[in-house]
Every structure is written in structure tokens, then in C-alpha cells.
Amino acid sequence: MTTFIDKGVAAPKDYFTGTVWVNMNVIPDEGYNINMGTITFEKKARTNWHSHTSGQILFVIEGIGYYQELRKPIQLIQKGDVVKIPKNVTHWHGASHDSAMRHIALVPEFDKDTTDWLQAVSNEEYNTFKAPVYEVENKLTPAAIMNHEELWPNHISKVKETDPDLIEIFDNFAFDEVINHDTIDVKTRVLMIMASTIGSHALNEYRLHVNAALNVGISPIEIKEVLYQSVPYVGISKVIDFINATNEIFIERNISLPLESQSTTTPENRLEKGLAKQKEIFGDQIDKMYKNSPKDLLHIQHYLSANCFGDYITRNGLDIKTREMITLSFLIALGGSENQIKGHITGNVNVGNDRNILINLMTQLLPYVGYPRTLNAINCLNEILPINNNNNNNNIN
Structure with a gap:
């Protein structure tokens, strides 16, 4: 058990x-x-607004607290966090509503430093954010609770009541350890996980993530575009249930249907525009695919160009980098699509999604699609983008 040093002396009331x-x-x-x-x-104690001409570093060693820079939102800080405060940046830090907090504060270049103490942090400012209460009985970490609350505020899990051990393991892994692996933004993360639930045919989890998407500011059009894009990869016989579920959620949340059309093609130009989009993503390899196709299968190449890409990928509502990540999410979740995964790893690179971005994507999908599908996707990634050899980035298998 860690023993902390004595509290010391009371801080001056003028500054705290x-x-x-x-x-x-x-x-x-x-x-x-x-x-x-x-x-x-x-609990609830904090510094005044202040700044340091030499900057400041905070090492949180116990409890849960808050840190805020002027004109930025309050951040949750907790044991193990290091906060690097730039020079002359006005900020404050202190404990959360329901937990004490202890940190080591270090000011470098002390002979040159000047601390500019300003007004107290008002209750109104302090109360604009409240950390979720640490749930000791389930041993959920504050980060896991906070990240879960961001997606589903005040959601009561039935599984938590019947299977608390499972929720403790999964939530601490998916909503703390995995999320903290990288800096992928919450909207992108939710969109990709939502896409993977379609590929996994996981309707209940999909419903949860549609609501999460709306809660974090993803637009109804973006949600529908993910759904429409899944049709050529997953098949309408499976997707139709997801369409109905989406419409039910939209109606419950007073979102008017139908949404504005995002189509950019006509029956006359869908093949031309789809082929152009294929070449934008995959380059000259598309010409080789047409050239090498047996005559009795050439219609499939036309379908890919006109239908998969012309009807769907050319639509507005999502940019091409996002669409390629979404396609990869479908394929990883489907399983048994390694050849297509390799092709779309190359497609992702060609539109600007590098190896690091794709590793982050696969990491965030892991809790939802499992290790076998994730490891298969990683094998594909390493084959197409070996870590020490990026000269093969433009190959497509």
C-alpha cells in the first residue's frame, strides 16, 4: 500500500x-x-485562475480532479496523469466534486518565474463539469465511467445488474485501456465501431451506437451514409433490419424522415463516376482488373464500378478518407474477407490513412469484433504495410 507524505500547512485563502x-x-x-x-x-477545493511565466507541471498522485485552461473545457485528471502547462497560460486546477485530489506541482526556472494570481474560480464556472462518481463496488475506473457517460449519459445497463464482473472487465478495457491507446477522436471512433456492428450483424449493439453517435454530435446524414454504404458489402437482406432500427431511433428523437438526398450520380453517369472514384482510391490497378477479368465475369467489374462505387461511394455526407475507414471496418467485422481487407488497406493509404491510423482503427474495433478478426486484419496490414518497408504501400492484392 502506498503511503503519502503529510498534508503540510494550510494554503493561503487569497489564492485558493x-x-x-x-x-x-x-x-x-x-x-x-x-x-x-x-x-x-x-473535495471541491481548487486554485484561483493563475499563470506562470515559466510554466508548470502537475503529477497527479492520488484522487480525481479537474484542470482547465482559459476558454477551454474542464479536463478530468486522475492518479498517474501528467499535466504540462505552457508558459503564461491562464488556468486552474483542483479536486472534483466527489473526490479529494493530490498532485505534485513543479515550477521550473524558479529564479525567472512570476506567478500571476487572478480571481477565484466561481461555483458557476466550476459546476460546468462534474466527474462521474467512482463506482467502487464494480471497480470501474473513473476514465471508463467518464468515457462511457460521454456516449450514453445516465444510461442504466441491465447487463451491469446481472453480470457485474463482465461489465467491470469489458468497460475498464474498452472504455479506458483501449480508448487511451491513441488520440482517435470520439466521432471517428463511434462511426467506425457503429460500422463494425453492421458487419458483425449485431443489431442491439448497433442501436446503442446510433444513439451514442447522435449524443456526440454525429449528424443523421452521416449515420445514414454509413448504413447505405454497408449495403454493397454486407447485403440488403441483413442491412434492412438496421435501416428499420435507425428509422425507429430517428423518429424517437424527432428527426424528420426522409433525410436530404446525398446522391451525386444519375443512371447515365454512375458507371463513369464510379470508375473514376475507383481509380482515385486504387489507381491503375483498376485498369488491370478490367483487363484480366474473364469475359463471362466482366459484368461483375461493371457492377463494382457502377453500383458499389458509383451508387454509394460517390455520395456526399462523408469524405473519402472516412468512407475507406468505414469500408475497412465492415470487412474486418465480417470475417473471411482478407483479400478485400488487403485491397482496402491499400485504398486507405492512397487516400491518406497511414499505418498508424489503421492500427488505431483496428485497436478501437478489437473489443467489438474480437481477437481473431483483429489479428487477421493486422496480418493483412503487416503484409501490405510492413513496419520497416513502406515502399509497397501502393500494392494491391
């Missing part, structure tokens, strides 16, 4: 709100040109 304790660890008189102390904030 609530009960705050300061214990200086290093002072300039000891020969170090830094000022470093351990600060303990009781």
Missing part, C-alpha cells in the same frame, strides 16, 4: 477556494532552481 494543504518538497534554497510541492485538495 476550499480546504487545500501545501507541503513543499523542494525549495530554491536547497540549491535546485525549481519550486516543487505536494498539494492536497479536499
Whole structure:
């Protein structure tokens, strides 16, 4: 069990709100040109707005707290977090509503530093954000709770009541460990997971993620475009249930139907525009596919150009980089589509989604599609984009 140092002395009320304790660890008189102390904030306690000409670094060692820079939203900080505060940036930090917080604060270049103390953080400012309560009985981490709440505010899980062990394992993994692997933005992450639920034929999970998409600001058109794009990859016989579920959710949330059309082609030009879109994504390889196709299968190449790409991929509502990531999400979730996964890994690279982006995508899909499908996709990635050899990026198999 970790033992923390004594709280120290009470912090000056002129610069802090609530009960705050300061214990200086290093002072300039000891020969170090830094000022470093351990600060303990009781619940709801915080600093005033202030800035440092030399900047500041915070090491959170206990509890849950908040950090905010001027004109930016409040951030949750917790044990293990390091906050690097730039020079002359006005900010404040302190404990959350329901938890004390302790951090080590370090100011470098102390001989040059000036701290500019400003007004107190008002209750109105402080209350614009509230961290979810740490659920000790289920051992969910604060980050897992916060990330889950971002998608489904105040959602009560029935599975949590019947299978708390499973929720503890899954939520801590999917909503803390996996999300914190990379910086993929929440909208992109939700769209890709939503696409994977269609590929997995997981209707209940899809319903949850449509609501999550709307909750984080994804538009109804973007949701419908993911759904429409799934048809040539998953098949209408499976997608029709997802269309009905989407329409039910939209009606429940007072979203008028039908949505504005995003089509950009006509029956006369769908083949031409679809072929152009294929070549934009896959380059000269499309000409080779046409040339090498047996005559009795040439109609399939025409269908791919006119229908898959002309009717669907040319539509507005999503940019081409997003569409290629969505297609890859369908294919990974479907399973047994390794040849198509390899082709669309190349397609992703050609439109600007590099190896790192695709690794992040596969990582975020992992909790929802499982290890076998994810590892198969990683094998495809390593074959097309070997980590030490990026000269094969334009190959398509």
C-alpha cells in the first residue's frame, strides 16, 4: 500500500477556494532552481485562475480532479496523469466534486518565474463539469465511467445488474485501456465501431451506437451514409433490419424522415463516376482488373464500378478518407474477407490513412469484433504495410 507524505500547512485563502494543504518538497534554497510541492485538495477545493511565466507541471498522485485552461473545457485528471502547462497560460486546477485530489506541482526556472494570481474560480464556472462518481463496488475506473457517460449519459445497463464482473472487465478495457491507446477522436471512433456492428450483424449493439453517435454530435446524414454504404458489402437482406432500427431511433428523437438526398450520380453517369472514384482510391490497378477479368465475369467489374462505387461511394455526407475507414471496418467485422481487407488497406493509404491510423482503427474495433478478426486484419496490414518497408504501400492484392 502506498503511503503519502503529510498534508503540510494550510494554503493561503487569497489564492485558493476550499480546504487545500501545501507541503513543499523542494525549495530554491536547497540549491535546485525549481519550486516543487505536494498539494492536497479536499473535495471541491481548487486554485484561483493563475499563470506562470515559466510554466508548470502537475503529477497527479492520488484522487480525481479537474484542470482547465482559459476558454477551454474542464479536463478530468486522475492518479498517474501528467499535466504540462505552457508558459503564461491562464488556468486552474483542483479536486472534483466527489473526490479529494493530490498532485505534485513543479515550477521550473524558479529564479525567472512570476506567478500571476487572478480571481477565484466561481461555483458557476466550476459546476460546468462534474466527474462521474467512482463506482467502487464494480471497480470501474473513473476514465471508463467518464468515457462511457460521454456516449450514453445516465444510461442504466441491465447487463451491469446481472453480470457485474463482465461489465467491470469489458468497460475498464474498452472504455479506458483501449480508448487511451491513441488520440482517435470520439466521432471517428463511434462511426467506425457503429460500422463494425453492421458487419458483425449485431443489431442491439448497433442501436446503442446510433444513439451514442447522435449524443456526440454525429449528424443523421452521416449515420445514414454509413448504413447505405454497408449495403454493397454486407447485403440488403441483413442491412434492412438496421435501416428499420435507425428509422425507429430517428423518429424517437424527432428527426424528420426522409433525410436530404446525398446522391451525386444519375443512371447515365454512375458507371463513369464510379470508375473514376475507383481509380482515385486504387489507381491503375483498376485498369488491370478490367483487363484480366474473364469475359463471362466482366459484368461483375461493371457492377463494382457502377453500383458499389458509383451508387454509394460517390455520395456526399462523408469524405473519402472516412468512407475507406468505414469500408475497412465492415470487412474486418465480417470475417473471411482478407483479400478485400488487403485491397482496402491499400485504398486507405492512397487516400491518406497511414499505418498508424489503421492500427488505431483496428485497436478501437478489437473489443467489438474480437481477437481473431483483429489479428487477421493486422496480418493483412503487416503484409501490405510492413513496419520497416513502406515502399509497397501502393500494392494491391
